Amino acid sequence: MCGIAGLFLKNKALEPQLGALMSGMLNVLTERGPDSAGFAIYGAAMPGYVKFTVRVPFGFNAADLALQLEAVVTEHDDHVVISVPTARAAEIQAFLEKRPEFTIVSIGSRMELFKGVGLPEEVSARFGLASMSGTHAIGHTRMATESAVTTEGAHPFSTGADQCLVHNGSLSNHNDVRRSLVRQGIKFATQNDTEVAAGYLSYKLREGAKLDEALTSALNDLDGFYNFVVGTESGFGVLRDPVSCKPAVMAETGDYVAFASEYRALAGLPGIEAARLFEPEPAKVYFWERAA
Amino acid sequence: MSAVLPKNMESTVNFDLAAASLRELNATLQSLSPDTNQTAWTILNPRGEHALAVGITVPVSVTINGHAGYYCAGMNDGAAVTINGNVGTGVAENMMSGLVHVKGDASQSAGATAHGGLLIIDGNASARCGISMKGIDIVVKGNVGHMSAFMAQSGNFVICGDAGDALGDSLYEARIFVKGKVASLGADCEKKEMTEEDKTILANLLQKAGIEDSVESFTRYGSARTLYHFHVDNVGAY
Incomplete structure (x- = not known):
């Protein structure tokens, strides 16, 4: 299962509340991922x-x-x-x-990344998420399927400076891809499938691809089912596999863009009643970025 | 809350999910007797909860004011459920009879495996709408996603917008009517001539859904019937 939450603020006035809003979203997603949680938060540089x-x-x-x-x-x-x-x-x-x-x-x-084993509420409290501020954050609640319940196996995974990845789904060719990437000098700490996706993106970026190009090529090279949310210094991206079994819903208002595995996790956001809600399309790379 | 009204006093009962549990709501709706006078229910503050108004077996009307989560109005048998919002995965899954009307968009697998009744979606439906439908009628006023009507066995499926890839893959005997473009047809799904019987069925569904489009503006798709019959030439593959 697993749950994903992403929140990208357009309205500066909400920035002091970013951590509290993300914490609320992760709590709701406990039922999708009670064994570990983590988040990346982009504060002031x-x-x-x-x-x-x-x-x-x-x-x-x-x-x-x-x-x-x-x-x-x-x-x-x-x-x-x-x-x-x-x-x-x-x-x-x-x-x-x-x-x-x-x-x-x-x-x-700008990015700080925290993750640990335990209920999302406990993990958020340990790190003090609710009092953190920033422009955007992505978070994850994990229900392990492909590897052990450890801090290393929790999400997000860093893919480079100011960049991270969370994943809902499971990859079926991760052992094969890991072997190829190891030959290219990419290091892995776990047997986790998401770490392979993160390593794959790191490799593509190292080879000169832009992030959207790296995500597009992931459609060909990563087999399995996945919703990926990628955090970057200036925003976040979303990619769903072509079959799109894993749930995803997005909300956009004048104040923010939010991603969640289920609408329930969006229900506590301010002004959600008036938000434009939509489901990201399969095999399509989405990006929301703050103007530099 | 579980308001109990005196018999013979019909009125709309408001059920506020901010004040009572989902389980209480469903237990209340599921325990209504067929001759209940509490025939109109409004659910407030649904907040995307899953399994709202599932398994109702009496002909009451239920209005959900807000977005609903997964399996909304699942297994419905006779109720008229209206959702003033969007729904998550599997709305009206395995419906037996009745009406489910989604005023917004529906996520994947809307109307999955349903045996009867009518599902109307005013917005778009995403992937696998009508998967394995077994007799339900589905009318989607917007677009449907990929793999819609996958292994659809019977019933009628009207799509007023466009259909995504692999429409009607491995189709059995459900009828599909599409007004817009079809990205691609699935295996064993083909365009058919519109018969008089088809026209009558389609006109009836358009009228029920309050759609004024002409029957002629739709294209009928159905099974080419090459996959689901045993064929002696394929014996080596079994």
């Missing part, structure tokens, strides 16, 4: 700085790391967000990659 979201061990001391790295470290349960000047990004990344107790969850100027 600090010019000249890059953010690392890093999963850390229990009992970790963030203050020590902040001193050691001479960086701003914000704690969110078992994740920390480390902000460093862009010029130091490579140095910090190398440092984090050498330390096995750290897992880099995402890198980006």
Whole structure:
């Protein structure tokens, strides 16, 4: 099963409520995915700085790391967000990659990515989602089918700087695609099918494809059933497989564009009664982006 | 809430899902006796809940004021259910008799496997509308998605807009009438001549759905009947 929620705000006045609205959407989607949850949230960028979201061990001391790295470290349960000047990004990344107790969850100027095992309500509360603000967010509630219930198997999966992927469905050729991608140097941490889709997009982007081109080629190369929602620095994209068994509904008003697996998850959004509701068409790439 | 009115006092009963549970609603509607005087019901605050007004077996009218989730009015047997909004997957699935009228759009598998009654969708229906229909009449005023009428066995399916890919794939004996364009026909579905009997059926359904289009503006599709009969030449494939 699994549930997906995406919310892209057009009205700046709603930005302080982004986390609370996303949290509400994820709670409703608990019935579609009670075993893990996660979300990526796009907040304000600090010019000249890059953010690392890093999963850390229990009992970790963030203050020590902040001193050691001479960086701003914000704690969110078992994740920390480390902000460093862009010029130091490579140095910090190398440092984090050498330390096995750290897992880099995402890198980006705006995106922070949090995920964990447990009911969506608990996961959101642990990370403090309800008080987060931003321009857009995508979230996921997981009911595992293709691999174990672990934090690594939870969504979203990062596909590059400021970019992530969530998935509802299951891929049938993920082992084959994973083998091909490994030969191309793409690294995988799990046996999860969605991680393969994320790796596939990373690979295509690395080879020079634009995100919409990478999604279009996924239609040919990824077999199975899927709704993908992709978060980018400036917006989000949606792709459904040609058979489109997995449910999807979208709502658009003057204030926002929202995606959900079920309308129930949209029902709590402000002004939803007057929204234009539609179902994304099969095998068609959709994008909503904020003007730069 | 479960309002109990004195017998012989007909009026519309409002059922507010913000104040009572979905289970309470369905239990109330399912326990109505055939001679109930509470024949008109309005459901408030549906908020996309699933399985709204399912399994009603008495001829009451139910109006849902808002969007509904999956399987709305499923297994309906005699009620007239109107949805003032959109519906999710499987509206009127396995309907036996009665009327289900969706004022907005319907998601996939609308009218799936239904044996009877009439399903009217004022907007569009997405994929697999009328899949495996077994006697229901379906009128969609907008477009339908891909694989509509897949393995449709009997009944009549009127599409006033366009149809997506693979219309009527592996079709049995359902009749399909399309006014707009068909993206592609599925295996064993073909264009047919419109017979007098077809015209009568179509005219009747258009009239019931309040559509003024002429019967001549529709094209009739049906089964080429090459797939579902045993054919000795194919014996090696079985």
